[in-house]
Amino acid sequence: MTEDQLTVLIIKYLKENKKGAIEKVIDELQPYDIAQLYRNLPEKHHFKFLVYLSPQQIADLIQELESDLQIEILHRLGIEKSSKVMNLMENDDLADLLSELSVEKIQEYLSTMKIEDSTYVQNLMSYAPETAGGLMTNQFVWIKDDYTIRDAVDKLKAFAEMNHTIYYLYVINDLKELVGVVSYRDLLLGDLHEKISDIMFNRVISVPVDLDQEEVAQLIERYDFVAVPVVDENKKLLGIVTVDDVIDVVIQEANEDIEKLSASGKDIDFYTKATTASFRRLPWLILLLFIGLISGSIISGFEHTLEQFVALVFFMPMIAGMTGNTGTQSLAVVVRGLISHDLDRKTVIGLIARECGVGIIIGLTCGILIALIAFVWLGPIYSIVVGGSLVLTLIIGTLAGTIIPLVLYxxxxxxxxxxxxxxxxxxxxxxxxxYFSFATAFLAYL
Amino acid sequence: MTEDQLTVLIIKYLKENKKGAIEKVIDELQPYDIAQLYRNLPEKHHFKFLVYLSPQQIADLIQELESDLQIEILHRLGIEKSSKVMNLMENDDLADLLSELSVEKIQEYLSTMKIEDSTYVQNLMSYAPETAGGLMTNQFVWIKDDYTIRDAVDKLKAFAEMNHTIYYLYVINDLKELVGVVSYRDLLLGDLHEKISDIMFNRVISVPVDLDQEEVAQLIERYDFVAVPVVDENKKLLGIVTVDDVIDVVIQEANEDIEKLSASGKDIDFYTKATTASFRRLPWLILLLFIGLISGSIISGFEHTLEQFVALVFFMPMIAGMTGNTGTQSLAVVVRGLISHDLDRKTVIGLIARECGVGIIIGLTCGILIALIAFVWLGPIYSIVVGGSLVLTLIIGTLAGTIIPLVLYxxxxxxxxxxxxxxxxxxxxxxxxxYFSFATAFLAYL
Structure with a gap:
């Protein structure tokens, strides 16, 4: 069944009040699919649709939606049912959701939640959003190091209703310090009376709560983990970051790189309004307009040369364009390279030397090519001026595209x-x- | 201990032949760290270092390395030890490694492997690299639907040495069709005599073997899976794709988008040689050089206008630059948007209308701004020509940046x-x- 067919079917059932049929369909769907369905439904059907969902399904649905739709749902549900749903949400998603609300609303919701959950969520909200603390969830199971496997399995049974995106059990000691990790597999393969401390893996890798999310992602990617524990400065276990959040971080960071590389403005997608998109893009464009005027005033200094040799203008777009392009190429290599490499002195020097070599090779290749073309088109003088300038500008452009981002970094x-x-x-x-300095000097020399 | 300190320590131990000490250090490290260590070691120590590793550690190490270092290791180990290592590698990594070798070498290695492994690897090598088939591994455990939990646990114990990046057991029927999935957690929480078919989740989502890797990644990301089973056209289970491979795909695809957006050439990183990097970047630059010459020949058609009004040149970089920038901004929004949106007619029309609105808003804002500046600088004629042109070119540039990628798509x-x-x-x-048409027409009219 396609998404459209599904939407049509559900609307039909909603109109006919077929609760059972809707429940049967929803039961087959993943949270992502329910969210797509909710987005596709006309707004007038939203409330009725929500009535047919269980609190757990609404919690799953909310986690997939954008913040404006999330808030709409809270309003439709009312404070009592909302609280039930919030108790079932993953706490990192809940903290993100609450942070969109007013302080009074936050207090109102928190006061209706279980005390340990509301404390945890309040803590989560105090961490910077782009850190391990902002990403972590409390949907994990910890066990004590003096448990037996049987104790661990019993504890697991008590948490059976918990979201099943859990693959490890984290082991803590009496001081609540993280001391090891055990997989379900270890529990299954061991004997029930074995001690956790005997079977646990104790070189467990964890991240500090204030670590930047990009570095958390890098760690999970390098070590192929599905989750990593988050600890405070005393090694106390605070939460875990799971791989599905990390994928979102990787995508978000790549999008941010592209947004910045293209100066396309933050968070513009297919559905952003024209005024909002314009407003986000204009600051860059206006800045670039003034920088472009600097070029203009520089050229105006060479007005005399230009009046004598108007054909110099013909090559301006080519020279400026090529220099810009080679700079962008170098920039892209540096920006993406920084994601997977640490910058030590040796790497930096090697990179600059390499790009210097690249500048010379492409400078000479393109310079000779354009010199030949200019020779045929306009004769030897233009050939030397244009060819010589292009060699120089391509070397400068390549180095600028390499060194400027490195210095910023x-x-x-x-x-x-x-x-x-x-x-x-x-x-x-x-x-x-x-270009114009070279041309003026050379032409004056003739 | 930092990476450098670790390298120095290991070199010291290698020189002193301290096998035990090295083994103790290595045992504490993750595969990624061992690979970093190997890269940092001077080449003369490589062989000795490999001697101190177990075949499993070498297998883990190889999976983290670039193909030239992988092949170096195979040569150093010789065919017999290499085969041992290959038997321990994940088969998707092994297939990638073998595809770098000559046909004779491949045959030589395959002939020394276990027959079911070599058949599997040969099959893997026949799938296109950027599909589910090219990503999948056979490091998974299947169980029959008529097993009890006890049977499943027994089977698991037999596979205990297998890489522990496994979180689900896949259930097949007599026809080897995929019919369900069971997590370790389900096994732990159930009774030993329960039937698998009673506890399994039977709405298991799978991907066809020829699905593009980008779509596999999208599916895992949307549904927050840690692995997804791969099936053939008869629903027969062929392998699984795990989330760690998907993260690599997401990063690779984002890098490819950036490479293409900046025309920076395929696969250039910090360690690519200058000649190789130049060679990959030059085709684009030479193409752009010729396109740049088209601009030149267009301008040469307006030589007469230029000779009369040389100050028109002052605004050329600004107008061309701004038009290019707004186009790039639109392009970036479209390219990244296509990752998460499906393009239907409604979305396309909405997007083009939005960008048309954006073009008009930024065109008018920047046009009026530059008209004021040009008025003060050079008087009313330039003010009208430059301002009017900028409004038009910004609208055209914005639409070109939107429509061209959509048409290509x-x-x-x-x-x-x-x-x-x-x-x-x-x-x-x-x-x-x-710009020049507008200027020529307007100035002729005066």
């Missing part, structure tokens, strides 16, 4: 902010200065 | 190929034609 600024358009526009300026 | 071409530089260069041409 060194000073703790995200290098992707040296966005494609910014590098392109700066390279415009460099290249025009080189 | 419609015809089955990856829209990211309409890379930033290509859109920028095309927009250069559009904008210069508009």
């Amino acid at each position: 060194r000073f703790g600024i995200d290098p992707a902010i040296a966005s494609g358009p910014l590098i392109t526009t700066l390279n415009d300026i460099f290249s025009l200065i080189v | 419609r015809f089955g071409i990856d829209p990211a190929i309409a890379s930033g530089p290509l859109i920028t260069t095309l927009n250069d041409i559009f904008s210069l034609i508009v």
Whole structure:
């Protein structure tokens, strides 16, 4: 059944009040599919649809939705039913949801929740959103190191209703410090009277609660984990970050890199309104407009040369464009490389030397090519001026695209902010200065 | 201990032949760390280091390395020890490794492996690399639907040495069709005499073997799975794709988008040689050089206008740059949006209308701004020509950045190929034609 057919079917059932039929269909669906269905349903059917869902299904649904639809659901459900749903949500998602609400609303909801949950959620909300603390959930099971396997299995049975995205049990000692990890598999394969401390893996890798989410993602990716425990400065276990959150982080970080590289503005998707999208894109464009005017005023300094040799203008777009392009190419290599490499002195020097080599190779190749073309088109003078300038500007452009992001990174600024358009526009300026200076000097010499 | 300290320590132990000490250190490390250590060790120590590793550790190490280092290790180990290591590798990694070797070598290695493994690996190698078949592994455990939990646990014990990145057991019927899935947790919480068919989840989601890896990744991301089973057209279970491979796919696909958007060339990282990097980047640059020359020849058609109004040149970089930038912004939104949205008619029309609105808003804002500046700088004539042109070119640039990738996508071409530089260069041409045509017409009218 396609998404559209499903939507049509559910609308039909809703109109006919076929509760049983709807429940049967919903039961077959994954949370993602229920969320897609909810988005596709006309708004007038939303409330009735929610009535037919169990609190657990609504909790799963909410976790998949955007914040405006989440808040809409809370309003429709009312405070009592909302609280039931919130008690069933994963606490990291719940903290994100609550952070969208007003302080009074937050208090109102928290006061209706179980005390340990509300404390945990309040703690979660105090961590910066892009850190391990902001990503972690309390949907994990801890066991004491003096448990036997039987104790562990009994504890598991008590938590049987908990979301089944759990693959490890974390082991803590009397001080609540994380001391080991046990998989379900270990429990299954061991004997019931064996001690957890004898079968646990005790070189457990954990992350501090304030670690940047990008580094958490890197760690999970490198070690192929499905979850990693989060600890405070005393090694006390606070929560876990699971691999599904990490995939979202990886996608989000890649999107942010692309947004910055293209200066396309934060969080614009297919459904952003034109005014909002324009408003987010304009600051960059206006900045670049003024930088572009700098190019203009530089050129105006060469007005005399231009009046004599108007054909110099013909090559301006090519020279500026090529310099911008090679800079963008270098920039992209640096920005993505930084994701998987640590920058030590040796790497930086090697990278700059490499890009210097690249600049010379592509500079000479393209310079000779354009010199030949300019020679045929306009004769030897233009050939030398255009060819020579292009060699120089391509080397400068390549190095600028490499060094500027590295310098920004060194000073703790995200290098992707040296966005494609910014590098392109700066390279415009460099290249025009080189081109017109070279031309003026050479033509004066003739 | 930092990476460098670790390397120094291991070199010391290697020189002193301290086998026991090395084994103790290695035992504490994750495969990723052993691979980093191996990369950091000077080449002369490589062989000795390998001697101190167990076949399982070498198998883990190889899976983390680049193909040239993998092949180096195989040569160092010799065919007999290599085969031992290969038998312990995950079969998807092994298939990737073998595909780097010559046909004779492949046959030589396969002939020394267990027959069922070599058949599986040969099958794996026949699937396209960027599909579910190319990603899947046979490191999974299947059980029959008529097993009891006790049978399943017994089977698990027999496979106890298998890599522990396994979280589900897949259930098949007599026809080897996939009919359900059971988690370790289900086994732990059930009674030993219960039937698998009674506790299994039978609405198991699987992917066809020829599904594109990007869609496999999307599915795992949407449903928060840690693994998904792969089936053939008869629903026969062939293997599983695990979430760690999916993270690699997500990163790889994002990198490819950025490579294409910046035309930075395939697979260039910090360690690519200058000649290789240049060779990969040059085709784009040379193409763009010729496109840039088209701009030049268009401008040469307006030589007469230029000679009369040389100050028109001052605004060329700004107009061309701004048009390129707005195009790149739109392009980035489309390319990343396509990852999470399906393109139906309604979405496309909505998107184009939105971007049309964006073009008008930013066109008018920037056009009015530049008209004011040009008025102060050079007077009313330039103000009208430059301001009017900018409004038009920004609208055209925004729409080009939206429509070109959508058209490419419609015809089955990856829209990211309409890379930033290509859109920028095309927009250069559009904008210069508009600018000079408008100027020539207006100035002739005066």
